[in-house]
Amino acid sequence: MSLPTIAVDAMGGDEGVRVMVEGAALARRRHASFRFLLVGDEKRLASALDDHPDLRGAADILHAPEAVAGDEKPTQALRRAKVTSMGLAIDAVKRGEAGAAVSAGNTGALMAMAKLALRTLPGIDRPALAALVPTMGAHDLVMLDLGANTECDARNLYQFAIMGAAYARIVNGLESPCVRLLNIGTEETKGTGHLRDAAALLKEASGNLALTFDGFTEADKLSRGDFDVAVTDGFSGNVALKAMEGAARFVGDLLRRSFSSSLRSKLGFLISRPATDLLRHHLDPNQHNGAVFLGLNGVVVKSHGGASAVGMANAIAVATRLVEENLIERISADVAAVDPDTIRQPARRRAANTEGETAL
Structure with missing residues (x-):
């Protein structure tokens, strides 16, 4: 039986091939049950592998003549997906040649390519970017969305909670992760209508979900370790993460x-x-490296662009664990366990709530 494979966009990131290959070599020592598909310039990759003989026997090279630039627009990158290291790494997941793809390249381009190639899982409208945030508690906090969707409705937030809880069960070994929605206050009357609708949905469906919904949280509570999953829209999540x-x-x-x-x-x-x-x-940040696009029909992990070899190895470790623990199947099962009609109710309530919406 062939070993599972992780596709690595070896041309992404600030340091390029050297750090990508060194990170893969470190990951190989930790995860000997995986192979690696290094995607990028064939000559440069072959040369870099000379310094890592232990990786050479566990890695294949897929030549990619081009790379996605850090400042390239997603629409431009999409047109070149078939010739770039990023696009070919994602395509390897689509074709079943790799269990996951890891890239330290352009986040917007990675999101666009992954969504177009892999599509979203049934019952999921939009993928969300999730990452682990250090806390004072026993384990890291799963936080999403961190930039994939700047505007979200109650249905999106509800789905993010399901996906974030599934991720937390894997990475933190929790049976029923405690989930809170990021808001400007903890009172039920605070925040937008979308947030209040999402809270109502999670309360209604919590009996059928492998999570515990615990209302709202404020940003200053994110690092305390009092709960396991923080759910928000991509705009607020990205601002909060950068502030932290x-x-x-x-x-x-x-x-x-x-x-x-x-x-x-x-x-x-x-x-x-x-x-x-x-x-x-x-x-x-290298110790917590590896954000995940949850909700796609395939595993795609985003590394910090400036990650060290250790950081890259940690991002690959995230990918290997999600493959081993069957993340896609877990999210699909959780979504299927809830009546789809439930997540259409907020749209009918919005008109009644909009007039009373408050941000204070």
């Missing part, structure tokens, strides 16, 4: 400045170095 990343960098920069301000501070740094190293590791 900025806050983490601010704390790191402030600590470095404080510890270098005087001789006493430098001595304090030496004493507290184990704690600061732990903090740095916990906030390092």
